[in-house]
Amino acid sequence: MPKVIYHPAYRGYDLGPEHPFSPGRIDMVLDLLTDIGAAPELVAPAPVAAAELFGVHDADYVRAVEAASIGEIGPELAALGLGTPDNPIVAGMAEAARWLVGGTLHGARLIAAGEADLVLQLGGGFHHARRRLASGFCLYNDLAVAIRHLVAVGMHVAYIDIDVHHGDGVQEIFYADEHVLTLSLHESGEYLFPGMGWPHELGQGMGRGLKLNVPLEPFTEGGSYLEALEKVSEPAFDFFRPDVLVVQAGADAHHLDTMADLMLTTQDFERVIGTIMRLAERYTRGRALFTLGGGYSLQATPRVWAILYLVLHGLPIPAALPAAWLERWSDHLGGQGIATLHDPDDPYPPVPRRPEIESRNRMMVDRLLDGAARYWL
Amino acid sequence: MLVREVMHGDPITVGPQTSLEDAYAIMRERNIRHLPVMEGKRVVGVVTDRDLRLATSRLAQHPFPPGTEVRTVMAHPVQTAHPLDPIESAARVMRELKIGCLPVLDGPELVGIVTGVDILDALLKLTGVERPSGRLEVRLADQPGELAQLTRFLSDLNVNIHSVLSYPDGEHRGRTVLRVGTMDIRALADGLDAAGFEVLWPPCQPCRK
Numbered sequence: 001m002p003k004v005i006y007h008p009a010y011r012g013y014d015l016g017p018e019h020p021f022s023p024g025r026i027d028m029v030l031d032l033l034t035d036i037g038a039a040p041e042l043v044a045p046a047p048v049a050a051a052e053l054f055g056v057h058d059a060d061y062v063r064a065v066e067a068a069s070i071g072e073i074g075p076e077l078a079a080l081g082l083g084t085p086d087n088p089i090v091a092g093m094a095e096a097a098r099w100l101v102g103g104t105l106h107g108a109r110l111i112a113a114g115e116a117d118l119v120l121q122l123g124g125g126f127h128h129a130r131r132r133l134a135s136g137f138c139l140y141n142d143l144a145v146a147i148r149h150l151v152a153v154g155m156h157v158a159y160i161d162i163d164v165h166h167g168d169g170v171q172e173i174f175y176a177d178e179h180v181l182t183l184s185l186h187e188s189g190e191y192l193f194p195g196m197g198w199p200h201e202l203g204q205g206m207g208r209g210l211k212l213n214v215p216l217e218p219f220t221e222g223g224s225y226l227e228a229l230e231k232v233s234e235p236a237f238d239f240f241r242p243d244v245l246v247v248q249a250g251a252d253a254h255h256l257d258t259m260a261d262l263m264l265t266t267q268d269f270e271r272v273i274g275t276i277m278r279l280a281e282r283y284t285r286g287r288a289l290f291t292l293g294g295g296y297s298l299q300a301t302p303r304v305w306a307i308l309y310l311v312l313h314g315l316p317i318p319a320a321l322p323a324a325w326l327e328r329w330s331d332h333l334g335g336q337g338i339a340t341l342h343d344p345d346d347p348y349p350p351v352p353r354r355p356e357i358e359s360r361n362r363m364m365v366d367r368l369l370d371g372a373a374r375y376w377l
Numbered sequence: 378m379l380v381r382e383v384m385h386g387d388p389i390t391v392g393p394q395t396s397l398e399d400a401y402a403i404m405r406e407r408n409i410r411h412l413p414v415m416e417g418k419r420v421v422g423v424v425t426d427r428d429l430r431l432a433t434s435r436l437a438q439h440p441f442p443p444g445t446e447v448r449t450v451m452a453h454p455v456q457t458a459h460p461l462d463p464i465e466s467a468a469r470v471m472r473e474l475k476i477g478c479l480p481v482l483d484g485p486e487l488v489g490i491v492t493g494v495d496i497l498d499a500l501l502k503l504t505g506v507e508r509p510s511g512r513l514e515v516r517l518a519d520q521p522g523e524l525a526q527l528t529r530f531l532s533d534l535n536v537n538i539h540s541v542l543s544y545p546d547g548e549h550r551g552r553t554v555l556r557v558g559t560m561d562i563r564a565l566a567d568g569l570d571a572a573g574f575e576v577l578w579p580p581c582q583p584c585r586k
Contacts, residue, residue: 084536193509
């Protein structure tokens with residue numbers, strides 16, 4: 001049985017009522033799981049201390065974030081990415097972020113200690129946080145803290161990032177690390193924040209050939225997405241032989257997401273998660289740590305993450321959404337909501353450029369493999 | 378951006394009597410393509426890998442032997458740049474004369490060399506993604522105050538601008554490309570659209586929602 005990690009203190013990571021990264025999204029998932037009779041047994045983590053972040057973030061960055069969080073606003077904050085519309089300064093944000101880091105780190109500890117193989121952290125996934133830069137709604141990089149712990153006990157970590165945005169923070173932090181492979185599939189930086197994540201970003205020094213990026217065309221659909229994931233992950237893992245997977249399972253590649261343009265359906269997400277689970281069985285004896293991430297459509301995100309939970313538990317996916325849940329969250333779901341857990345059939349009109357999009361994605365994958373494979377020999 | 382910011386200081390040089398063979402060896406060893414030719418402290422020519430290859434090619438009617446002195450094949454008189462020249466004027470000279478490098482002289486003294494690749498690096502720096510950001514492209518009328526309105530709009534939202542690039546688009550309009558520090562570029566584009574700006578990027582999305 002997978003371990004599921006959550007603490008109500010995660011709700012404190014609230015960047016304001018207008019901010020898209022709302023804690024309500026996780027409430028909706030937990031509520032939905034309860035209503036379909038799959039209420040999770042939750043493992044409570046502890047927050048990390050500020051000093052535990054120093055391996056991943058510069059100490060002066062952590063100190064500035066902690067100070068800003070209790071109202072001490074210094075002039076250096078702008079250069080550290082704070083006080084922007086994406087990363088506003090909110091009282092208590094640092095403590096809440098440390099709770100979330102604590103959750104992801106707890107998952108890593110369970111796996112490192114052999115107490116669990118499969119862990120789902122119901123939060124976190126702050127892949128944009130850099131060594132000394134708050135960015136893209138992220139303050140502290142929980143993924144990097146967890147990966148660092150897994151590396152410290154001698155594991156080879158393969159990081160898979162299915163958030164629609166490039167996992168730039170995790171890539172930066174482990175850019176020269178030969179114990180960490182990062183694989184990010186995202187909408188092309190030509191169109192989407194943060195503007196990076198190109199196939200030529202292959203890593204540095206001993207980490208060369210282990211940082212893999214697949215920038216996808218806008219309006220990429222599930223078939224092309226899965227093809228890219230399989231075509232890159234298998235040869236990369238054959239070479240790298242990971243001991244554990246860390247997966248940032250953002251839901252914003254869903255076609256309803258307002259912040260990006262990929263066209264995945266919930267059915268596609270089920271397949272993507274299934275593929276990652278098979279990778280875990282084949283390469284890491286089932287060891288995998290999943291976190292949440294981006295996902296800004298309240299109509300889609302809770303359903304994607306509920307499906308993530310059900311697939312990890314090997315549970316069937318019920319057809320209908322419970323009426324009580326639809327009723328309770330009607331404010332969040334908007335008017336004519338979707339009444340099923342999966343997307344309806346043909347949820348969007350056919351994408352006119354599909355053949356061109358698929359061929360450009362294939363070209364990107366080939367370009368990446370051409371560049372990376374020379375370091376795998 | 379000035380030439381001195383992108384040039385390579387302390388360039389490797391040869392004398393006029395250096396042999397083609399030796400010049401070629403220096404280029405191979407240092408992985409470079411251009412050598413200023415010095416007579417004492419004076420630049421008298423430039424020899425490039427292409428000069429060497431053409432001069433010695435077996436396909437040439439009368440190939441020069443490897444021991445030939447570089448002064449025989451070097452380009453001269455030499456086009457040069459000053460460290461305080463803007464890079465665009467260096468780029469213009471190189472493009473118009475179809476040459477690959479300019480020795481940089483401060484008075485009579487050789488202080489550096491700037492090549493086409495340095496200019497490309499500068500272009501990458503100007504257009505590149507130095508910080509996590511989104512790309513925004515807006516078409517503006519070519520008249521005073523247009524850009525100010527755009528930047529005022531961003532300023533009111535407290536959105537930081539990382540870089541701005543502007544170029545003409547037809548006779549009466551211009552395109553402005555900005556890299557801005559926000560993840561939600563689509564919401565920003567919608568807001569600009571509602572405020573009457575013509576947003577070219579992110580592209581509008583006919584098949585969405």
